[in-house]
Amino acid sequence: MTDFTQRVFSGVQPSGDLTLGNYLGAIKNWVSLQDAYETIFCVVDLHAITTWQEPDVLRNATREVAAGMIASGIDPKKSVIFNQSQVSAHAELAWIFNCVARMGWLNRMTQFKEKAGKNKERASVGLYVYPDLMAADILTYHATHVPVGADQKQHLELTRDIAQKFNSDYGVDFFPEVEPLIFGPATRVMSLRDGNIKMSKSDPSENSRINLTDDCDLISKKIQKARTDSEPLPGTFSELGDRAEAKNLINIFAALSERDAEAVCLEYEGKGFAEFKRDLADLSVSVLGPITKEMAHLMNDKTYLDSILSEGAKNADNLASPILKQVQEIVGFLRP
Ligand code: TRP
Numbered sequence: 001m002t003d004f005t006q007r008v009f010s011g012v013q014p015s016g017d018l019t020l021g022n023y024l025g026a027i028k029n030w031v032s033l034q035d036a037y038e039t040i041f042c043v044v045d046l047h048a049i050t051t052w053q054e055p056d057v058l059r060n061a062t063r064e065v066a067a068g069m070i071a072s073g074i075d076p077k078k079s080v081i082f083n084q085s086q087v088s089a090h091a092e093l094a095w096i097f098n099c100v101a102r103m104g105w106l107n108r109m110t111q112f113k114e115k116a117g118k119n120k121e122r123a124s125v126g127l128y129v130y131p132d133l134m135a136a137d138i139l140t141y142h143a144t145h146v147p148v149g150a151d152q153k154q155h156l157e158l159t160r161d162i163a164q165k166f167n168s169d170y171g172v173d174f175f176p177e178v179e180p181l182i183f184g185p186a187t188r189v190m191s192l193r194d195g196n197i198k199m200s201k202s203d204p205s206e207n208s209r210i211n212l213t214d215d216c217d218l219i220s221k222k223i224q225k226a227r228t229d230s231e232p233l234p235g236t237f238s239e240l241g242d243r244a245e246a247k248n249l250i251n252i253f254a255a256l257s258e259r260d261a262e263a264v265c266l267e268y269e270g271k272g273f274a275e276f277k278r279d280l281a282d283l284s285v286s287v288l289g290p291i292t293k294e295m296a297h298l299m300n301d302k303t304y305l306d307s308i309l310s311e312g313a314k315n316a317d318n319l320a321s322p323i324l325k326q327v328q329e330i331v332g333f334l335r336p
Contacts, residue, residue, distance in 0.1 A: 195244025
């Protein structure tokens with residue numbers, strides 16, 4: 001096996017506002033990887049348009065995600081930060097992967113089924129081949145480690161299948177085996193209105209999520225309004241049973257305070273939600289406040305943000321282009 005450097009790649013979609021879910025589930029965990037790996041973080045605008053995006057909204061959201069990453073501690077001097085559409089290797093390799101992946105594999109993808117819903121016939125073709133593009137994102141850098149939420153695990157398995165099929169079809173040892181890096185329980189932050197569905201930028205209810213563009217007052221209000229039940233809190237996490245909303249709030253508390261969910265339960269044993277939510281609101285404001293403030297500051301300096309993204313794109317392209325060239329060679333594309 002070729003000796004690959006330890007390289008991390010991950011992405012966030014610029015579709016709608018960045019939420020607490022993106023922060024706790026993804027970005028916050030990426031910060032700590034910067035010193036252990038070579039890191040590449042991408043704003044995946046090509047993925048975003050698999051569902052309709054207003055052009056101006058997309059442009060703004062792309063900058064906002066970049067600002068959110070930087071405000072959260074992703075350092076452009078340590079990590080490559082860029083938006084996907086600036087590096088053409090992603091789309092070019094995705095096409096080749098469309099020809100490697102099998103219909104049967106894509107038919108099994110649960111995210112497509114969820115996103116397309118009942119109206120599969122009207123979903124974009126892009127939404128269907130979304131996982132091939134994700135595989136291209138990762139493999140065009142020969143990335144070895146990919147931090148993702150549990151909901152993306154299936155896409156990573158597909159990435160491994162594509163890499164393997166490519167290697168065996170062409171009789172090469174070219175693409176590495178990709179390992180997922182899955183983080184703690186709050187990697188899946190649930191809606192504040194319904195503890196059984198994921199916190200999402202596309203949920204029609206604003207109160208279901210905390211956006212990284214919310215100010216401190218609003219963050220606090222949304223926590224206070226979060227749905228709960230009327231039971232007091234038990235001393236252990238397992239005793240929460242199927243109290244989905246309570247579990248979600250405990251997990252958020254644990255992730256924001258970098259403690260164990262069990263330790264949080266122990267502290268609030270026997271207490272009601274009024275007190276717990278007051279503390280959670282304060283905690284949320286103290287952790288997120290500085291980030292949202294810095295984000296707003298960065299959003300006022302678009303020239304700076306854009307320069308980070310174009311510099312990042314140049315660096316990304318330098319990594320991706322030679323790999324894509326080798327793929328074209330392997331596949332048999334004539335390059336006179
Ligand atoms: N599909 C991922 C999500 O929705 C985003 C993504 C796109 C990604 N390309 C990626 C994540 C490559 C990791 C690696 O969360």
